[in-house]
Amino acid sequence: MKKAISEFKAFAMKGNVLDMAVGVIIGGGFSKVVSSLVNDMIMPMISLLVGQISFTNWKWVIDPSKEGLDPIVINYGMFIQTILDFFIIALSIFIMVKVVNKMASRFSHKEQEKAKEEPKPTKEEILLTEIRDLLKAQQEKSAQ
Structure with a gap:
């Protein structure tokens, strides 16, 4: 039992699992925000364009009254509405990913520029350079 608990703890504490859990939670919240955007802002504008008719009320009713059955409703x-929700969510996620990638590339460019810069010499390197220069100067004096 302890081994199973420790294995589960090791699995749950891996970075990928935690990242995925955070992504699912944020995705759920993001989905609610986008659904509200669609239902409360975009769809009223579209319904205004099509004559103030609510999209969600559009349906096709098949009345099988001859057989005495309930009518069949195709909503x-x-x-x-669901297709529009999907496309707006997909567009929102696409834009969000583009923004995050752009920010990440800016940070990586800054890191690459820092890596390209020559590092400052250490105290030892400066001292060794000075010793080398002094030795060269002495050799030049003795050669003359």
Whole structure:
């Protein structure tokens, strides 16, 4: 039992699992925000353009009254709403990923520029350089 708990703890504490859990939680919240954007802001504007008719109320009713059955309702307006939700969520995620990638590339460019810069010489290197220069100067004096 202890081995199973320790294995589960090791699995749960891996970075990828925690990152994924955070992503799922943030994704759920992001989905609610985008759904509200679609339902409360975009769809009213679209319904204004199509004559103030709510998309979600669009349906096709098949009335099988001859057989005495309940009518069959095909809610194609809800389907259109769901497709629009999907495209807006996909567009929002695409834009968010582009922004994050752009920020990451800026940071990586700064790090690359720092890496390209020559590091400052250490005290030992400065001392050794001075000794070398003194030895060269002495050799030049003795050669003359």
